[in-house]
Amino acid sequence: MFAQALANGIFQVILFTLIPFIWWVVSARKKENFFFWLGIKKPNVENKKRWILFMLFSFIILLGLGELAIYLRGPLAATESQYKGMGITAIPSVVAYSFIQTGLSEEILFRGFLLKRLATKFNFLKGNLIQATIFGIVHILMVWGQTSFLAGLMIVIYPMLTAIWLAYINEKMSDGSILPSWLIHGSLNTISILMTI
Numbered sequence: 001m002f003a004q005a006l007a008n009g010i011f012q013v014i015l016f017t018l019i020p021f022i023w024w025v026v027s028a029r030k031k032e033n034f035f036f037w038l039g040i041k042k043p044n045v046e047n048k049k050r051w052i053l054f055m056l057f058s059f060i061i062l063l064g065l066g067e068l069a070i071y072l073r074g075p076l077a078a079t080e081s082q083y084k085g086m087g088i089t090a091i092p093s094v095v096a097y098s099f100i101q102t103g104l105s106e107e108i109l110f111r112g113f114l115l116k117r118l119a120t121k122f123n124f125l126k127g128n129l130i131q132a133t134i135f136g137i138v139h140i141l142m143v144w145g146q147t148s149f150l151a152g153l154m155i156v157i158y159p160m161l162t163a164i165w166l167a168y169i170n171e172k173m174s175d176g177s178i179l180p181s182w183l184i185h186g187s188l189n190t191i192s193i194l195m196t197i
Contacts, residue, residue, distance in 0.1 A: 009100030
Protein backbone atom coordinates (compact mmCIF):
# COMPACT_ATOMS: atom_id res chain seq x y z
CA MET A 1 0.00 0.00 0.00
CA PHE A 2 2.90 2.39 0.73
CA ALA A 3 4.33 2.02 -2.78
CA GLN A 4 0.92 2.83 -4.26
CA ALA A 5 0.47 5.87 -1.99
CA LEU A 6 3.95 7.10 -2.91
CA ALA A 7 3.35 6.58 -6.64
CA ASN A 8 -0.03 8.35 -6.44
CA GLY A 9 1.59 11.21 -4.56
CA ILE A 10 4.40 11.65 -7.06
CA PHE A 11 1.93 11.53 -9.96
CA GLN A 12 -0.28 14.18 -8.34
CA VAL A 13 2.70 16.45 -7.59
CA ILE A 14 3.76 16.22 -11.25
CA LEU A 15 0.19 16.87 -12.41
CA PHE A 16 -0.30 19.84 -10.04
CA THR A 17 3.09 21.27 -11.06
CA LEU A 18 2.39 21.07 -14.79
CA ILE A 19 0.20 24.21 -15.05
CA PRO A 20 2.59 26.34 -12.96
CA PHE A 21 5.52 25.05 -15.00
CA ILE A 22 3.88 25.96 -18.32
CA TRP A 23 2.98 29.40 -16.92
CA TRP A 24 6.55 29.91 -15.71
CA VAL A 25 8.02 28.89 -19.09
CA VAL A 26 5.79 31.41 -20.86
CA SER A 27 6.03 34.30 -18.40
CA ALA A 28 8.98 34.08 -16.01
CA ARG A 29 11.59 31.62 -17.28
CA LYS A 30 14.17 34.30 -17.97
CA LYS A 31 13.50 36.19 -14.73
CA GLU A 32 13.59 33.62 -11.95
CA ASN A 33 14.40 30.00 -11.11
CA PHE A 34 11.24 27.83 -11.26
CA PHE A 35 11.52 26.54 -7.69
CA PHE A 36 12.07 30.02 -6.22
CA TRP A 37 9.21 31.33 -8.37
CA LEU A 38 6.93 28.72 -6.73
CA GLY A 39 8.32 29.37 -3.25
CA ILE A 40 10.20 26.10 -2.92
CA LYS A 41 13.04 27.64 -0.96
CA LYS A 42 14.31 27.90 2.59
CA PRO A 43 12.23 30.33 4.66
CA ASN A 44 14.08 33.55 5.42
CA VAL A 45 13.02 34.62 8.92
CA GLU A 46 14.42 37.26 11.25
CA ASN A 47 13.47 35.88 14.66
CA LYS A 48 13.63 32.07 14.43
CA LYS A 49 12.40 31.42 17.97
CA ARG A 50 9.32 33.62 17.50
CA TRP A 51 8.71 32.09 14.06
CA ILE A 52 8.88 28.51 15.42
CA LEU A 53 6.48 29.38 18.25
CA PHE A 54 4.08 30.98 15.76
CA MET A 55 4.27 27.88 13.54
CA LEU A 56 3.54 25.63 16.54
CA PHE A 57 0.68 27.88 17.66
CA SER A 58 -0.74 27.89 14.12
CA PHE A 59 -0.54 24.11 13.90
CA ILE A 60 -2.39 23.65 17.21
CA ILE A 61 -5.12 26.16 16.29
CA LEU A 62 -5.63 24.67 12.81
CA LEU A 63 -5.67 21.12 14.22
CA GLY A 64 -8.31 22.12 16.76
CA LEU A 65 -10.42 23.85 14.12
CA GLY A 66 -10.06 20.83 11.85
CA GLU A 67 -11.23 18.42 14.53
CA LEU A 68 -14.16 20.75 15.31
CA ALA A 69 -15.05 20.84 11.61
CA ILE A 70 -14.90 17.03 11.42
CA TYR A 71 -17.11 16.77 14.52
CA LEU A 72 -19.66 19.26 13.10
CA ARG A 73 -19.53 17.66 9.67
CA GLY A 74 -20.27 14.20 11.02
CA PRO A 75 -19.38 10.85 9.43
CA LEU A 76 -18.31 11.01 5.82
CA ALA A 77 -16.81 8.39 3.52
CA ALA A 78 -13.65 10.45 3.07
CA THR A 79 -10.17 9.46 1.97
CA GLU A 80 -9.06 8.64 5.50
CA SER A 81 -11.54 5.72 5.59
CA GLN A 82 -9.27 3.72 3.28
CA TYR A 83 -6.87 3.37 6.23
CA LYS A 84 -9.50 2.43 8.83
CA GLY A 85 -8.62 -0.66 10.81
CA MET A 86 -5.04 -0.92 9.52
CA GLY A 87 -3.42 0.29 12.73
CA ILE A 88 0.24 1.29 12.72
CA THR A 89 0.91 -0.52 9.45
CA ALA A 90 -0.89 2.35 7.71
CA ILE A 91 1.51 5.04 8.99
CA PRO A 92 3.96 5.03 6.02
CA SER A 93 1.07 5.17 3.53
CA VAL A 94 -0.68 7.90 5.52
CA VAL A 95 2.52 9.97 5.63
CA ALA A 96 3.07 9.56 1.86
CA TYR A 97 -0.55 10.49 1.18
CA SER A 98 -0.55 13.44 3.58
CA PHE A 99 2.80 15.00 2.81
CA ILE A 100 3.20 14.23 -0.89
CA GLN A 101 -0.17 13.62 -2.53
CA THR A 102 -2.19 16.24 -0.70
CA GLY A 103 0.24 18.48 1.18
CA LEU A 104 2.93 19.12 -1.42
CA SER A 105 0.75 19.05 -4.51
CA GLU A 106 -1.84 21.41 -3.03
CA GLU A 107 0.76 23.81 -1.63
CA ILE A 108 2.48 23.97 -5.02
CA LEU A 109 -0.74 24.66 -6.90
CA PHE A 110 -2.62 26.88 -4.46
CA ARG A 111 -0.05 28.76 -2.35
CA GLY A 112 2.98 28.43 -4.62
CA PHE A 113 1.31 29.20 -7.92
CA LEU A 114 -2.21 30.56 -7.61
CA LEU A 115 -1.75 32.82 -4.57
CA LYS A 116 1.49 34.34 -5.82
CA ARG A 117 0.04 35.14 -9.25
CA LEU A 118 -3.23 36.52 -7.83
CA ALA A 119 -1.44 38.62 -5.20
CA THR A 120 0.75 40.10 -7.94
CA LYS A 121 -2.28 40.89 -10.11
CA PHE A 122 -4.48 42.30 -7.32
CA ASN A 123 -2.95 42.47 -3.85
CA PHE A 124 -2.20 39.97 -1.09
CA LEU A 125 -5.61 40.24 0.60
CA LYS A 126 -7.67 39.78 -2.57
CA GLY A 127 -5.35 37.10 -3.94
CA ASN A 128 -5.47 35.24 -0.65
CA LEU A 129 -9.27 35.31 -0.47
CA ILE A 130 -9.60 34.12 -4.08
CA GLN A 131 -7.16 31.22 -3.70
CA ALA A 132 -8.78 30.21 -0.39
CA THR A 133 -12.25 30.26 -1.94
CA ILE A 134 -11.09 28.08 -4.82
CA PHE A 135 -9.35 25.76 -2.34
CA GLY A 136 -12.58 25.39 -0.34
CA ILE A 137 -14.69 24.80 -3.45
CA VAL A 138 -12.32 22.09 -4.66
CA HIS A 139 -12.79 20.26 -1.36
CA ILE A 140 -16.58 20.26 -1.62
CA LEU A 141 -16.47 19.15 -5.25
CA MET A 142 -14.71 15.95 -4.16
CA VAL A 143 -17.72 14.92 -2.04
CA TRP A 144 -20.53 16.68 -3.92
CA GLY A 145 -23.89 15.01 -3.30
CA GLN A 146 -22.59 12.89 -0.41
CA THR A 147 -23.10 15.40 2.38
CA SER A 148 -25.72 17.43 4.18
CA PHE A 149 -25.72 21.21 3.91
CA LEU A 150 -23.96 21.63 7.28
CA ALA A 151 -21.32 19.03 6.42
CA GLY A 152 -20.76 20.71 3.06
CA LEU A 153 -20.38 24.07 4.75
CA MET A 154 -17.72 22.66 7.09
CA ILE A 155 -15.93 21.03 4.14
CA VAL A 156 -15.71 24.45 2.45
CA ILE A 157 -15.07 26.74 5.43
CA TYR A 158 -12.29 24.83 7.20
CA PRO A 159 -10.07 24.50 4.09
CA MET A 160 -10.70 28.17 3.28
CA LEU A 161 -9.63 29.33 6.74
CA THR A 162 -6.61 27.04 6.63
CA ALA A 163 -5.64 28.30 3.16
CA ILE A 164 -5.85 31.92 4.31
CA TRP A 165 -3.71 31.22 7.36
CA LEU A 166 -1.11 29.15 5.50
CA ALA A 167 -0.79 31.85 2.85
CA TYR A 168 -0.17 34.42 5.59
CA ILE A 169 2.54 32.23 7.13
CA ASN A 170 4.26 31.78 3.77
CA GLU A 171 4.08 35.28 2.38
CA LYS A 172 4.20 37.46 5.47
CA MET A 173 6.36 35.41 7.84
CA SER A 174 8.52 33.12 5.67
CA ASP A 175 9.66 35.32 2.77
CA GLY A 176 7.41 33.59 0.24
CA SER A 177 8.52 30.04 1.03
CA ILE A 178 5.81 27.37 0.77
CA LEU A 179 7.81 24.93 2.90
CA PRO A 180 6.21 26.06 6.20
CA SER A 181 2.69 25.59 4.86
CA TRP A 182 3.69 22.21 3.40
CA LEU A 183 4.97 21.09 6.81
CA ILE A 184 1.80 22.23 8.59
CA HIS A 185 -0.55 20.94 5.85
CA GLY A 186 1.09 17.50 5.76
CA SER A 187 1.16 17.26 9.56
CA LEU A 188 -2.51 18.26 9.88
CA ASN A 189 -3.57 15.67 7.32
CA THR A 190 -1.39 12.96 8.91
CA ILE A 191 -2.74 13.49 12.42
CA SER A 192 -6.32 13.82 11.23
CA ILE A 193 -6.12 10.50 9.37
CA LEU A 194 -4.23 8.71 12.15
CA MET A 195 -6.97 9.70 14.59
CA THR A 196 -9.44 7.68 12.49
CA ILE A 197 -7.51 4.40 12.20
